[in-house]
Structures are given as C-alpha cells and as structure tokens.
Amino acid sequence: MNREYLIEAKQIKKYFPIKAGLLSRVIGHVKAVDDVSFGIRPGETFGLVGESGCGKSTLGRVVLNLQGATSGEVLFDGTNIHEVNRQENLKLRRDMQIIFQDPFGSLNPRFLVSDIIGEPLRVHLRASAKEMDERVVELMSLVGLDPSRRNRYPHEFSGGQRQRIGIARSIALSPRFIVADEAVSALDVSVQSQVLNLMMKLQKEMGLTYLFIAHGLNVVRHISDRVGVMYLGKMVEIARTDDLFAQPLHPYTAALLSAIPKPTPHRRQERIVLQGDVPSPANPPSGCRFHPRCPMAQERCSKEIPELIEVGQDRQVACHFPLA
Amino acid sequence: MERNILEIKNLTTCFFTDDGTVKATDRVSINVGKGQTVCLVGESGSGKSVTSLAVMRLIDYAGGFIQSGNVMFHGQDLAAKDLDEMMQIRGNKIAMIFQDPMSALNPVFTVGDQIAESLMLHQNMSKIDAFKKAIEMLRLVGIPAPEVRVKQYPHEMSGGMCQRVVIAMALACKPEMLIADEPTTALDVTVQAQILDLLRRLQKELGMSILLITHDMGVAAEMADRIAVMYAGTIVEEGTVERIFDEPRHPYTIGLLQSIPGFEGERGGELYTIQGTIPSITQLPTGCRFHPRCPHAIDKCRKEEPILREVVTGQQVACWLNEDVSNHFRINQRANSVAGSKAEVNRQ
Numbered sequence: 001m002n003r004e005y006l007i008e009a010k011q012i013k014k015y016f017p018i019k020a021g022l023l024s025r026v027i028g029h030v031k032a033v034d035d036v037s038f039g040i041r042p043g044e045t046f047g048l049v050g051e052s053g054c055g056k057s058t059l060g061r062v063v064l065n066l067q068g069a070t071s072g073e074v075l076f077d078g079t080n081i082h083e084v085n086r087q088e089n090l091k092l093r094r095d096m097q098i099i100f101q102d103p104f105g106s107l108n109p110r111f112l113v114s115d116i117i118g119e120p121l122r123v124h125l126r127a128s129a130k131e132m133d134e135r136v137v138e139l140m141s142l143v144g145l146d147p148s149r150r151n152r153y154p155h156e157f158s159g160g161q162r163q164r165i166g167i168a169r170s171i172a173l174s175p176r177f178i179v180a181d182e183a184v185s186a187l188d189v190s191v192q193s194q195v196l197n198l199m200m201k202l203q204k205e206m207g208l209t210y211l212f213i214a215h216g217l218n219v220v221r222h223i224s225d226r227v228g229v230m231y232l233g234k235m236v237e238i239a240r241t242d243d244l245f246a247q248p249l250h251p252y253t254a255a256l257l258s259a260i261p262k263p264t265p266h267r268r269q270e271r272i273v274l275q276g277d278v279p280s281p282a283n284p285p286s287g288c289r290f291h292p293r294c295p296m297a298q299e300r301c302s303k304e305i306p307e308l309i310e311v312g313q314d315r316q317v318a319c320h321f322p323l324a
Numbered sequence: 325m326e327r328n329i330l331e332i333k334n335l336t337t338c339f340f341t342d343d344g345t346v347k348a349t350d351r352v353s354i355n356v357g358k359g360q361t362v363c364l365v366g367e368s369g370s371g372k373s374v375t376s377l378a379v380m381r382l383i384d385y386a387g388g389f390i391q392s393g394n395v396m397f398h399g400q401d402l403a404a405k406d407l408d409e410m411m412q413i414r415g416n417k418i419a420m421i422f423q424d425p426m427s428a429l430n431p432v433f434t435v436g437d438q439i440a441e442s443l444m445l446h447q448n449m450s451k452i453d454a455f456k457k458a459i460e461m462l463r464l465v466g467i468p469a470p471e472v473r474v475k476q477y478p479h480e481m482s483g484g485m486c487q488r489v490v491i492a493m494a495l496a497c498k499p500e501m502l503i504a505d506e507p508t509t510a511l512d513v514t515v516q517a518q519i520l521d522l523l524r525r526l527q528k529e530l531g532m533s534i535l536l537i538t539h540d541m542g543v544a545a546e547m548a549d550r551i552a553v554m555y556a557g558t559i560v561e562e563g564t565v566e567r568i569f570d571e572p573r574h575p576y577t578i579g580l581l582q583s584i585p586g587f588e589g590e591r592g593g594e595l596y597t598i599q600g601t602i603p604s605i606t607q608l609p610t611g612c613r614f615h616p617r618c619p620h621a622i623d624k625c626r627k628e629e630p631i632l633r634e635v636v637t638g639q640q641v642a643c644w645l646n647e648d649v650s651n652h653f654r655i656n657q658r659a660n661s662v663a664g665s666k667a668e669v670n671r672q
Binding site for chain 1: 367368482483484485512513514515516517518520521539540541542543544545546547548565566569570579580581583584585586587591592594595596597598601602
C-alpha cells in the first residue's frame with residue numbers, strides 16, 4: 001500500500017457484542033465498522049460523512065486507539081498503534097488528539113478553563129505551574145479566547161467559545177493529527193463559520209492533519225481535500241472533494257448529495273428520495289448493504305458484497321454498478 | 325391577495341425568571357396566507373420556538389405569558405382566549421409538530437391510541453372509527469403495513485417513522501394551520517428529504533398553511549413561500565423567499581447567508597463570519613439589537629431601535645441603513661457578487 005500516508009487504516013473491523021439473558025450470552029454483534037481501509041496524507045483534511053449509526057464516530061475512535069479494533073490495523077507513521085506498549089502509547093497520544101462534538105459534555109464543569117487546557121501539559125510534559133500558565137495564555141490567544149478569562153469555569157462560556165476551549169486543549173501538545181468528531185455540528189451557523197476558520201488557520205500554521213467527521217456535507221466540502229462516504233459500517237466511496245461533489249459514483253452518495261436542501265430557492269430540483277430507513281447494523285442486509293434502498297439495485301447486489309476498488313485517480317467506490 | 329389564515333400582530337411574550345420577567349420576543353408580526361408556507365429562521369435563542377408556543381398558547385404551560393399583541397386566527401384573537409377555549413382549537417384547527425419525535429410521543433401508549441385520542445376528543449368519533457381513521461392516517465403519511473403499526477409502541481419504530489406518526493397525529497383532524505418546530509432537525513438527511521416531501525405533498529392535498537420553524541437556510545429555501553428572519557427576539561427582515569435569498573437587505577440576513585459554506589464555487593477559503601455571538605435576552609444592547617455585531621453600524625443604530633417597514637414590495641426590513649438607498653448598495657455589494665456567481669451556475 002501507499003507509503004505517503006501519515007495514518008492508514010487497514011481492514012478495520014469493530015464489532016460490539018449484543019448480550020442477552022441471565023448469563024449475558026453473546027447473541028450477535030453490531031457490526032459498527034466492517035472491513036474499512038483508508039489512508040490520510042500529511043497535512044490533508046479527510047472528511048468522513050454518513051448518517052447517524054453508520055460507524056463514522058466509531059471509526060474515528062478506533063483510529064485514535066480510544067477503542068481497540070476487533071481486527072485490522074491502524075498505522076501511524078508506520079507504527080501499528082494497536083500494538084504499542086504503554087510508554088509508546090503515551091508518546092503517540094501527544095501526536096494524536098480529538099475534538100469532540102458536544103462542547104458542553106466534553107469539558108469538566110468542575111475544572112477551571114486553565115486546568116482543562118493545561119491538563120495535557122501536566123500529564124505529558126510535567127510542566128511547572130508557571131510554564132503551564134504561559135502556555136495556556138498563548139493557546140487561548142491562538143484560538144481567539146480572552147486569556148484573562150482563564151480562571152473561569154466552562155459554564156461561563158458560550159457554545160462557540162467552549163468549542164474553542166476544546167480546540168485549545170487538543171492543540172496544546174502540538175499534535176500532528178487531530179480527529180474532529182462533529183466539531184461544528186452543535187453550533188449555530190454564524191459561530192460555526194468562526195470555528196471552521198479557526199480550524200483552517202491552525203492547520204496552515206501548525207501543519208495539522210485532520211480527520212473531519214461530520215454529517216453537514218457543505219461543511220465537509222468546504223474544509224476537506226478528500227472525502228470518504230460511509231454507509232452502515234462500510235466505506236462506499238472515497239474521492240477528492242471536487243470529484244465527489246461533481247460526480248458521485250455510488251448511488252448512496254448521489255442520494256445523499258441530492259437529499260440536502262440547498263440554500264438557493266431557484267433550484268427546487270427533483271430529488272432522489274430514498275425509501276425506508278437505515279437498517280440496523282446488528283442485522284445488515286446481505287450483499288451490498290445499500291441494496292434494499294438502492295434505486296438501481298439488481299440481483300447481484302443482494303448476493304455479492306462489492307469491494308472498494310480503485311476506479312480512477314484517487315478514487316475508490318464499492319458498487320457493482322457504479323454511476324457513469 | 326389571498327386571505328390570511330393567521331395574523332400575528334406585535335406579539336410580545338415574557339418569561340418569569342429569578343430576575344423578574346424577561347422579554348423573549350418583542351413586537352413580532354407574521355402573516356400566513358391560506359395554503360402558504362412561512363418559514364421562521366434564526367439562530368438558537370432568537371425566539372422562534374417561543375413565537376410558535378405563543379400561537380398555540382402552550383407558552384402558558386412553559387412559564388411564560390403573552391404580554392401584548394394579538395394572534396388572529398379566523399378573526400378570533402387566540403391571545404385573549406382562556407385555556408379551555410384553546411383546547412377546542414389546539415390539535416383541531418391548529419396542530420403542531422415538535423423537533424424530537426421520540427419525546428413527543430407517549431411511550432406507554434400505542435401509536436394508534438395516540439392518533440385516535442385527538443379524533444375522539446375533537447370529532448366525537450367512536451373508538452372503532454377513530455382507530456380506522458388512525459390506520460388511514462398512517463397510510464397517508466407513508467407508513468408500510470399500517471394495520472400492524474397501529475398497534476405498536478413508539479420504541480418499536482425508527483426516528484423517521486416516529487416523526488411520520490407525529491405528523492399523522494397532527495393532521496388527523498385536518499387542521500387548517502400546521503406549526504412545525506424544527507420537524508427534521510433530529511433526523512438524518514435522507515430521512516429529512518422524505519419528511520419534507522411528505523409535508524409538501526400533504527399540504528397540497530389538504531390545502532393547509534404551514535408555519536415552519538427552522539435554523540437551516542437550506543430547508544427554508546426549499547419549503548418557504550415567505551421567510552421571516554428573527555434575531556434576539558425581533559423580526560429583522562421578512563419577505564418572499566426569492567427576495568430574501570437574492571437580495572437580502574438586513575446585514576444579519578446577509579451575514580447569515582454568507583457564512584454558510586456553499587455547494588458550488590470556491591472552497592477552502594476563509595468563510596465570512598459575523599463577529600461575536602447572539603446577546604442574551606437579559607442583556608440586550610440599546611438601539612438596534614444587531615449593532616454590536618454589525619459591520620456597518622452608524623450612530624443612529626446605537627441609539628434608536630429600527631422598526632420593520634416595507635422597503636420594496638414584498639420585503640420588510642428593520643434597519644436604519646436601509647432608509648438610504650446608497651447605504652443599501654454598500655451593504656449588499658458582497659452579497660451581490662455571491663448571488664451573481666450562483667445565478668451563473670443556475671444558467672448552466
């Protein structure tokens with residue numbers, strides 16, 4: 001496979017057991033992520049989109065080794081992060097960070113903002129109080145927060161400001177790779193654009209690599225260099241952002257793109273409206289997982305699982321009958 | 325001009341808090357014509373939901389009250405009715421859909437019971453007839469095998485399915501007016517597309533009017549005939565969907581539209597931002613409520629509050645800068661360049 005990737009996931013599977021009964025016997029598995037491979041190049045933003053329950057957050061966590069994979073491996077700069085010892089793991093943590101979705105739930109309400117941002121410095125660098133304070137001031141000004149407010153509690157900040165605190169915490173150790181898990185989804189549009197600008201600015205200044213997980217496709221389009229589309233635990237399409245939006249190859253991508261209401265009233269175009277809901281990942285359909293909802297499904301789709309194959313430069317799709 | 329079903333006039337609502345009463349909306353006026361869809365858009369905390377609660381008089385149960393203004397529905401003032409009279413209207417003539425379908429349904433009753441309830445209450449149907457009608461309603465909103473589903477509980481259904489049940493409940497008595505408060509926000513985009521299509525189809529079939537509350541400008545663009553933009557408890561701009569999107573005149577509307585990353589044109593560049601955040605309703609700025617965040621604010625904006633007035637046919641704006649046409653040109657320069665590029669794409 002490609003050497004150019006900073007982080008590479010190879011055939012990742014993550015199954016969660018379903019337990020039932022008195023003896024908590026395992027009666028099945030929720031296949032949250034099923035055989036997903038992709039890579040992210042240094043300095044790139046890789047957007048990951050899909051509907052709720054498609055496994056995009058789980059994949060993000062597995063990539064960071066916050067959760068172990070059922071099988072498969074994740075290589076960060078050539079090291080398999082699921083097989084490192086404690087010492088090495090601690091070192092890896094400095095290079096890999098996460099920004100969470102909920103700016104209310106991801107900050108400890110009993111910690112001062114300076115403690116929240118300074119915690120990684122304390123844990124990883126054993127910084128002195130003075131060094132820590134200096135760095136916190138620096139970080140807060142970097143993300144556009146008033147450093148004089150560092151001795152306050154998170155509840156005194158608005159949603160957008162809290163998300164900036166979360167960002168300051170994640171960049172405290174100058175990481176190389178950040179997973180942004182729905183980092184702007186909970187914010188209002190006017191605040192969302194402020195946070196997006198901040199993330200792009202930090203990427204330029206610090207040379208960050210992002211895995212940007214989101215369901216807002218317009219946001220993903222704006223910030224990503226390449227986009228991966230997931231459906232029910234499977235990666236169905238990976239392409240450069242412009243190619244994906246110009247011409248989706250997987251029927252699901254096409255439906256997803258057409259389902260989004262665009263803020264232009266003159267284009268109330270005909271939509272591809274999918275029937276039904278996303279099936280349960282505990283009991284996914286046979287063959288292609290999208291076939292029961294696919295407007296173009298044929299007999300083969302219900303029998304054979306399509307592989308994610310290369311179909312052009314930097315472009316992969318998992319479909320027996322990709323759109324021309 | 326078609327007759328208005330609902331006329332909200334200078335509606336001011338307040339909430340009781342520890343620091344006394346706080347105004348949540350201030351002199352809000354909206355008209356909804358027969359068969360029309362009016363979208364109320366704005367960011368969180370702008371007073372959109374409070375306005376809808378006030379129309380339904382549910383605000384009385386939420387710790388607030390209508391301080392002044394009228395809600396005229398068929399020539400009757402809902403704001404002056406007592407709560408018993410409101411019960412005859414609510415769920416019968418005006419119905420409401422809430423954001424979260426899971427919490428809008430009662431988990432210990434079957435969906436059939438819940439749809440039949442309003443029918444037995446408002447239309448004096450027998451239980452058997454009401455259940456028959458409930459099945460019919462489920463079929464209408466596109467639920468497969470309604471005879472089976474009618475006996476199921478909400479937890480046996482997916483989010484999109486529950487929202488369809490909620491819509492079936494709301495429409496059971498054939499209301500003339502439907503208030504939908506963020507009906508698709510909790511749903512995935514492919515399911516959202518189904519629900520929006522369903523609402524549009526049912527609106528055509530039943531000829532009802534919709535007041536749709538949303539924060540998503542995309543949803544507003546697809547659904548609305550008219551749009552009212554709210555900011556910090558007031559309406560700052562109101563007009564037809566074309567005018568609001570093609571020629572927004574209030575700096576807030578312009579900023580809101582520009583800060584959304586688009587689906588066409590350049591990407592990766594710096595996004596337009598509105599500086600600062602929405603003020604808290606307890607600490608509103610003087611004069612125009614938007615002036616601390618407005619890049620064009622003049623002295624008058626800090627002192628006097630602008631009133632909503634018609635600047636061109638079909639578009640009302642509350643902004644001092646719009647008093648002068650040359651100013652309007654200045655604020656809109658950037659927006660025009662955006663609209664221009666969109667128009668070009670449309671032509672292709």
